[in-house]
Amino acid sequence: MVHNTKFIDLIIIYESTNLVDTLEEFLPESQPSGAVAAVGKVGLQNKTVEDANKNTMIVNTIALLMESSSSESDGEEDRILLHKILSSDICLFTSERTPRNCIVNYAEQIVPTYSEKEFRTNFRISRSLFENLSERFLHSRQYKKLREDKRLSHRVHLLVFLWFAGHEACSNRDLGDRFDLCLSAVTNVISRVTMFISSLSPDVIKWPTEDKKRATSEFFNRKCFFSKAIGCIDGTHIRIDPPKTGKDDYIDRKGITSICLQGICNEDIKLINIFVGYPGSSYDSWVFTNSTIYDKLSSYFGGNIN
Template sequence: MPYNRSSVEQQNFTNNADNRKRIVQLVAVEGTQPCEEDAPNVVELIKVHEERKELVKLMLDIVPMKTTAKKRRLSDGLDEFVDIVVPDYTDDEFLQHFRIKRKQFHNLVALFEESETYRMLREDKRMSAAKHLLMFLWFAGNASCDFRDLSQRFKASISSVSRAIKRVTYFLADLSEFVIKWHTKEEMTRAADYFQSMNGFPSVIGAVAAIHIPVEVTKQDKVTYSNGNGQTSIILQAICNERRKFVDISVGSPGPTHKSRVFTESEIYAKLPELCQNFILLADAAYPLGNNVLTPYRHNGYLTPAQILYNRKLNECRTFIDYALTTLKQRFRQLDHVKLRGLEKVSQFVRACCVLNNLCKEDDFSINLLDSSEVTSGETVDQQSCEDAVPDSSTGSIFRERMCDYIYTT
């Protein structure tokens, strides 16, 4: 049955510019092509097309509702994950998804809110500090996550995601000078006592090791950063203490660089006599032997019982650095292959992950030590570049002999 309006309704309907324009468009779609100046006569057009009036009324009622519903869904989506889903997570679920405890997360949010990086953003445009951190942690904790995944989950544009990840990356990397610090005198004494009581190896305050971090590089840099295992990578070198916390890191050397070369070219190497004093670090056989760095004897088939015992005790102490690096890569799975562009940004991202790892307690996160793919130790990763290795020092060899005799006779 045709829809009949009163004269007042008809006049109000005709005077409504938005409705007139919408009807002109609808009628045009149906096959009639009225021009703009015909708009005031749209009522006459409807009378001519009686069979279309119900369609016009229906569309006028529904279209605005659809638009409103779409906007409402998008608005709800912005808050749904961050404000509804995440708060419902238990503490264990939060740790599983975001790799740090909820209390640590809130502390970081408070720090980020006070940072210059966040405060310089426009208040009416910026996303919340919590959303920044959640986005970064989700990205860092998932190996397969990329910016498109983050865009869909957090309902933000890919460009906004990229900027948020960069802000948090540099914010956390800047905390490294406060979080990744060398031992104090008391801490060195405590570490030496711990290792001595563990297996009798004296004066040890930590261990040094390095791992490959696979990265994306340009075609021009592919040869420079190809590590010989079919990957392009940068090297993370780390020194850890008895609590498996990093006390120094060096990030960014090209993948083919021998670990001994990375070590001797790092900022920490020249400072070791001053920093270590009478204490020592342990390393694998790929590192150069020195007065402050002890390495195992190479297995040449002619090791003495004293040398075998020395190697065994050294390797027992060295498990701490392997455990620390394994925890790092299992906690932040993005380090399996970082999906960021730009080597400087990638290096800062790795540093940021090391900062987060230090902020977490060692028992926060259980790892699978049987997963040997996480950390490649010994000479295996550097086999392709042994000619680049730094030779042992003669004084280091003498010091190792004395240490070997001391361990065997005590």
């Protein structure tokens, strides 16, 4: 017999190309021939798998296997579960996607109609920067390794990520409804583009040259009356899921679980150095003295810093 604890496993594998052998794995050694006979009765031989109705085959197979049960107590439990399956109280083996309400062709038809202001408001970057990033993503390792006949367009990837990054209250389900994607696809897209953006950091976040430092210093001296300043430094917090251990260390002053990010930017509000990772309860001074740039201040700025 097939015990009810195996029903879900049995139903999940019904698309196997060799269902006869697969079903035998779920049966006691004393009844393999009965299982094969039952399978044969409902037309589950390999040559007919592609043509038969899979849902009906599974239900009939379970029913026939249950009839061969020698245990009255187990058989009664199995009959109750089978009755629930047949009465559609539970649906374990439908392969059809349930239609859901979503915005149709948002990326393909609606986004192109946005003005420059509307595009920047929704995605937080200019359209020209978006085109530049999407083109680079198209030729990235993260995108090229995807199957050409299955992958979403490079533009949709970036639009999903930018909407996620630019709207704090946005959930994965909101993204799925907006871009007509399932939740797993949304998660994969965000992860994929995150890795791509991270790979760009060495080329984008870098310490200025001597000429750039002089130009920056002149700007701050002229605008803010600060001499020899080449950047502005501050800290922020990045919200994270609570870790399994040491959760209290990551609770910041606002009661949010986070990690600290220290950033230095120039007069163009472009980051030239970042340091991230310390628990959210850490003070800015502690993060600074333990950051990678602290021990390099002399070489980065020149002269005696004391």
